[in-house]
Amino acid sequence: MNEITISITLLVVLFALLAGGVWVGLTLAGVAWFGMEVLTGRPAGDAMAMTIWGSASSWTLTALPLFVWMGEILYRTNLSENMFKGLAPWVNALPGRLLHTNVIGCTIFASVSGSSAATCATVGKMNIPEMRKRGYPDAQIIGSLGGPSTLGLLIPPSIILIVYGVAAEVSISKLFMAGVLPGILLAVLFSGWIMGWALLNPGKVPKAEDNLSFKQKIYETRHLIPVVLLIASVIASIYTGIATATEAAAVGVVGALILSASQGALTWKSFSESLLGATRLYCMIALILAGAAFMTLSMGYIGLPRQLATYVGSLNLSPEMLIIVLGIFYILIGCFLDGISTIVLTMAVVLPIIKAAGIDPLWFGIFLVITVETAQITPPVGFNLFVLQSMTGKEITYIAKVCAPYFFLMVFALVLLWFFPGFVTWLPAKML
Amino acid sequence: MRTFLNGLYTTSGWLAGLSMVGVLVMVLLTIVSRLFSFSAPGTDAYAGYAMAGAGFMALASTLKKGEHIRVTLVLGMLKGGPRKGLELLALSIAVLLSGFLAFYSARLVWESYQFNDISTGIDATPMWIPQLVMAVGTLIFFIAFVDEWVLELLNKGRSTDAGEISLEELTHE
Amino acid sequence: QTKWDLASAYPAFNFHTENLVEFSKDVAAGTNNELQITVHPGASLFKAPEIKRATQGGQAQAGEFFLVSFQNEWPSFGADGLPFLASSYEDAYKLYQAQKPMLQKKLDEQGLVLLYSVAWPPQGIYTKKPIESVADLKGMKWRVYSPTTARIGELIGAQPVTIQEAELSQALATGVVEGLITSSATGADNKLYENLSHYYNVQAWIPKNAVVANKRAFSRLDAATQEAVMKAAAEAEERGWKRSQEVNAKSIATMKDAGMKIEEPSAQLKADLAKVGETVVTEWVGIAGADGQALIEAYKASK
Numbered sequence A: 001m002n003e004i005t006i007s008i009t010l011l012v013v014l015f016a017l018l019a020g021g022v023w024v025g026l027t028l029a030g031v032a033w034f035g036m037e038v039l040t041g042r043p044a045g046d047a048m049a050m051t052i053w054g055s056a057s058s059w060t061l062t063a064l065p066l067f068v069w070m071g072e073i074l075y076r077t078n079l080s081e082n083m084f085k086g087l088a089p090w091v092n093a094l095p096g097r098l099l100h101t102n103v104i105g106c107t108i109f110a111s112v113s114g115s116s117a118a119t120c121a122t123v124g125k126m127n128i129p130e131m132r133k134r135g136y137p138d139a140q141i142i143g144s145l146g147g148p149s150t151l152g153l154l155i156p157p158s159i160i161l162i163v164y165g166v167a168a169e170v171s172i173s174k175l176f177m178a179g180v181l182p183g184i185l186l187a188v189l190f191s192g193w194i195m196g197w198a199l200l201n202p203g204k205v206p207k208a209e210d211n212l213s214f215k216q217k218i219y220e221t222r223h224l225i226p227v228v229l230l231i232a233s234v235i236a237s238i239y240t241g242i243a244t245a246t247e248a249a250a251v252g253v254v255g256a257l258i259l260s261a262s263q264g265a266l267t268w269k270s271f272s273e274s275l276l277g278a279t280r281l282y283c284m285i286a287l288i289l290a291g292a293a294f295m296t297l298s299m300g301y302i303g304l305p306r307q308l309a310t311y312v313g314s315l316n317l318s319p320e321m322l323i324i325v326l327g328i329f330y331i332l333i334g335c336f337l338d339g340i341s342t343i344v345l346t347m348a349v350v351l352p353i354i355k356a357a358g359i360d361p362l363w364f365g366i367f368l369v370i371t372v373e374t375a376q377i378t379p380p381v382g383f384n385l386f387v388l389q390s391m392t393g394k395e396i397t398y399i400a401k402v403c404a405p406y407f408f409l410m411v412f413a414l415v416l417l418w419f420f421p422g423f424v425t426w427l428p429a430k431m432l
Numbered sequence B: 001m002r003t004f005l006n007g008l009y010t011t012s013g014w015l016a017g018l019s020m021v022g023v024l025v026m027v028l029l030t031i032v033s034r035l036f037s038f039s040a041p042g043t044d045a046y047a048g049y050a051m052a053g054a055g056f057m058a059l060a061s062t063l064k065k066g067e068h069i070r071v072t073l074v075l076g077m078l079k080g081g082p083r084k085g086l087e088l089l090a091l092s093i094a095v096l097l098s099g100f101l102a103f104y105s106a107r108l109v110w111e112s113y114q115f116n117d118i119s120t121g122i123d124a125t126p127m128w129i130p131q132l133v134m135a136v137g138t139l140i141f142f143i144a145f146v147d148e149w150v151l152e153l154l155n156k157g158r159s160t161d162a163g164e165i166s167l168e169e170l171t172h173e
Numbered sequence C: 001q002t003k004w005d006l007a008s009a010y011p012a013f014n015f016h017t018e019n020l021v022e023f024s025k026d027v028a029a030g031t032n033n034e035l036q037i038t039v040h041p042g043a044s045l046f047k048a049p050e051i052k053r054a055t056q057g058g059q060a061q062a063g064e065f066f067l068v069s070f071q072n073e074w075p076s077f078g079a080d081g082l083p084f085l086a087s088s089y090e091d092a093y094k095l096y097q098a099q100k101p102m103l104q105k106k107l108d109e110q111g112l113v114l115l116y117s118v119a120w121p122p123q124g125i126y127t128k129k130p131i132e133s134v135a136d137l138k139g140m141k142w143r144v145y146s147p148t149t150a151r152i153g154e155l156i157g158a159q160p161v162t163i164q165e166a167e168l169s170q171a172l173a174t175g176v177v178e179g180l181i182t183s184s185a186t187g188a189d190n191k192l193y194e195n196l197s198h199y200y201n202v203q204a205w206i207p208k209n210a211v212v213a214n215k216r217a218f219s220r221l222d223a224a225t226q227e228a229v230m231k232a233a234a235e236a237e238e239r240g241w242k243r244s245q246e247v248n249a250k251s252i253a254t255m256k257d258a259g260m261k262i263e264e265p266s267a268q269l270k271a272d273l274a275k276v277g278e279t280v281v282t283e284w285v286g287i288a289g290a291d292g293q294a295l296i297e298a299y300k301a302s303k
Ligand code: NA
Pocket: A109, A110, A111, A112, A113, A114, A115, A151, A152, A153, A154, A155, A156, A157, A158
């Protein structure tokens, strides 16, 4: 069977299972099983169990459940309310007002967490109820969370940059440096979009709560102290070497517990609710991750991403065309596979092509991670879409639709990076 | 039977929560052991096993609370007989796939025991021991799907309208 | 026509992987494309700790794994990870020959066929400050990642720090780790010179990868194909050992160019480390039993 027939068959199975209402994690496992057992005739069961165990017990992932738990604890404190009180006087002047707290919250949290699902779950858990309470439209709340939370992947620390660095032989510290400015660029683009939308739809943004003098604004900012302290202590634990980027999540949980206790919000009830709530939210993500791990394995056996990448390589394109084709390739493949899988499955083929075309692997790493960011919000398989579905109860099609502007902003950022590669290369050259 | 099943889901859910605490404790031990220079070998591996416990043991209770994600777009457009038909079909596929997962998870444990598979880390744990949580968790997950299937067939009303939790519920849970 | 999947955890540019690709080409050529081996590098099929198990179970017909990793399972897998036992490629090859018969026997019991085994570049000590003797390592934050490295850490009085490979760069940058033992190739690949200043070429040990095939899959091949596979394997082994030495020289040169101080150990350091090595080897023989005793004796006799 050729690649096109295989791709189409797998897509049909995927869409049929998803549309039929089969749970997403099981759907991915089903497609993976179909691909491996039916299309390539390899027995899939034992390989599946081994792979799922490996991914579910992998130490590198432990930051995810812990950050999810941190979010659940904070959600049961008045931290989010305080964050809004502290930020509101400042963002109220901007068109779109509190919607910017999503972008700011995600950008800050991204510098603590290496995963986009954890960023989305933690910030969403705090912000969604607060913004709904204040009458912001769902479409804007969800979109301005789905897009910016993908920054978790680009702003250091980042699991995916580590995976790329190892696979591509690029210094991880340089990659981390390289991610900072493009991350800020994206955040600015996201905020700019919100402002543009708000200017065109002035009636849809709730009124500012009150107009404060500059002095009062400063005074209101005191509400930010707890959240700033918490985030600062997590970041400090990483950069002073007390904890690694993965372990920092545990510092976050302890910090959240202390904060909760200091507000008198820490009771057995709130503790056990946060614990069980976090476990279930993590479990939801873990089932999808398990399905995705099996899918990666199946794709590895079928060799589909690799064959497609080989095909792209055989076209002998100019650097510009190569980047355009690879960008489209990774964005398309990102609709169905998660980012780490695509990198692992294609790196062996794509890197030599990139190097031969004279493209800087450091620059390409950042380019790649932004395409992986888009994968988080493109249907049918996008982790942030699933997290947002679980938190808001909206259909995935709706969530994908409201996230779409942010997808295009990321594509726009890719174009900017091509014309201004300095965004990527300036900081690493300066610092190291 | 009902009481037993509900007890099973609740208990496994609590075990998952306990595993989550285990992840925290293990990671904290790693940090603290470094700070105060005592040796806590293998904590990274144990954190991983505990995380597997949190994920797998919570599968059934997460399903029963309707928190596993699915696309209900088509289901939402249907009513009456067709809806029940599609719901039963989706549940049947889920029963099959979760059964497949449970069976091969059990086989993984058995083969790890047979192969004498030992962790390659400092912890040197025989792998079949932590892998038991995967076998048990996926088995309970399978049972929960069979349970849902039967409830749907008998029109008994499923415990939740899966995948459709409102924010209100989330706030008041 | 038969198709095999070969799982490897190392990235495509690694010399072990490059050797695997050449091996698979040789096999295809030697069997008139009767046996096609697809190499899956970079843990794209299975992760490093899963590969041996996956080959045993037949999920992949062949795989490459790091022998020392599996010493929890059978101590003699870890013979080439014993510190200061074999400190040159020549000795490492002799140790391999001494280990080989029992290695083949053990792998056979586990349903595996040993195709070939190639050494990594030797392990050296990386630090932030100059060291003259083991006393200078006392209290240093020392990366441990295996039972042997943990035991060495204890014996030299360093402060053991468990850090996974993925976080090594950051741990070095933030001072979580101040010293470690790893190969020259890992040092150059992971750019350890960005954060550490000294490399002591102590050649602590010269560990190996093993490339194995599933026994059932192998026995299903006809005799001519089996022979062609073994011939290509023997060539890959010879090529690999040579390549390893080239990589060692190249890696050390890379680190030197990047400003790292490449030093030979002082006599004191050598003597101190030899003592540590003796303790670890004695303890290991205690665990490895008769097999281990026989292995060490065979090796010493061959020297
Ligand atoms: Na991040």
